[in-house]
Amino acid sequence: MNFSGIDLNLLRVFDVLIREGNVTVAAERLGRTQSAVSHSLGKLRALFKDKLFVRDGGSMKPTPRAIELSAEISDALASIRATIDRYQLFVPDQTRRVFRVGLIDYHGAMVIPELIKHFRAEAPHATLNVMPTSKEEVGRLILTRKLDCAIVLNFDQDDQNLLLSEVGRDDLVCAIWSGSPLLSQPLTLERYLAATHIQISADGMSEGLADKVLREMGLQRHVAATIPSYLVIPWVLRGSDLITHCADSILLTLDEKSEVGLTKAPIALPSMPISLIIHKQMASDPATTWLKRLIEGIYADRQIRKEAARAAGPFVTRG
Known part of the structure; x- marks a missing residue:
């Protein structure tokens, strides 16, 4: 032909x-x-x-x-x-475009309400599809245009066709039931290693950042079980002496009713960048630029609220 x-x-x-x-x-x-x-x-x-x-x-x-x-x-x-698109005028309140955003679970719980509110206010005729994703699959989804952008923690794929911008950072902390004796005094390395841990792993097999740090120290923690999501932490920890690591962004989803105490880990854990990822070819697309600006604004406000929660939250315990 x-x-x-x-x-x-x-x-x-x-x-x-x-x-x-x-x-x-x-x-x-x-x-x-x-x-x-x-x-x-x-x-x-x-x-x-x-x-x-x-x-x-x-x-x-x-x-x-x-x-x-x-x-x-x-x-x-x-x-x-x-x-x-470089020669077209993008008008948010007139567009009927469908936007697809990939998120991991606990960021979804914090970001989705604000994202939908701002999205509807600025683009009332457009459609927003928020899709669950993971660090392992997000690159392929962006490259094949199944996602317009994605927000991923600690993204480490190196691809010249993916553009990353850091919209925030998360620190790993220890989450413990607020009624546990583990919170009655500072969490030392000895008490940390003697405790039983829950690992959050989407595939049920991957080790955590804490395990890698401990291995470099010649140490190992006891992991009794893995769970796939941050969002079930309150129910898993309640009434137990278990410890799990989670990003401090979970602060924005917790209150006193959650019965979760957060305390600093007794090992040095690096902070983790939160990356907003788009396709390189879409960097000059006005619609993608608009969506990127919307998300960056939400994360800037979220960072302020997270710092305030760390400073003032009565349910936060500092080790």
């Missing part, structure tokens, strides 16, 4: 199908009928000599060929879009 005879709109259909994994949803996003999208998919299959998508329950799963094509097609379309 001659290149001049190819309908380049087919590539946009492919890009949306990759993101949505559903013909009906893709049709809604594209403003077309389901049959029109199915017809375009037939042309794409003929063009690339591959099924590209196969039905799996209620979704369409990409084939290896589609996955291979997705990065290049998404990058090409994003480059064209960014070029056009």
Whole structure:
């Protein structure tokens, strides 16, 4: 097939199908009928000599060929879009664009309410999709345009196509049930090592930053169990003498009813940067710039509130 005879709109259909994994949803996003999208998919299959998508329950799963094509097609379309957008006026209160933001769980609990409030105030006709993500998968999701941006703790992937800006920092502290004898006196290294610990691990296997620091010291703590989320900490610790490490941002989700005391760890733990990540090609996109500014403002305010909570919170114990 001659290149001049190819309908380049087919590539946009492919890009949306990759993101949505559903013909009906893709049709809604594209403003077309389901049959029109199915017809375009037939042309794409003929063009690339591959099924590209196969039905799996209620979704369409990409084939290896589609996955291979997705990065290049998404990058090409994003480059064209960014070029056009540089010469377009982005008006937040008029846009109907769908924005996708990736967050880890405890940052979601703190940021989502403020993000939705500001987002609705400035862009009442737009749609905000907040999606759970992890440090391991976020780079791929940004590069394949499944996320417009993501907020990740301690991100360490090195990719020239990802732009990172630091929006804050978290310190690791020890979380303990407020009624535990462990909080009756300073948490020494001896008492810390004698205690039983809970490790927060999304995959249930990864060791924590504290374990790495202890190993360098020739020491080891006893981890009795792992849990996948910060948000269940109050229920896991209540009535026990367990210790878990958590980022001090959890301060903004706790109150006296949580029955959680926070105290400084008896080992030196480095602070962890909170990174806002976007695709390099979208750095000049007015809509992405607007969303980035919105999030940076929320985190600046959050940092102020976190420092105030550390200084004044009656439920915080300093070791």
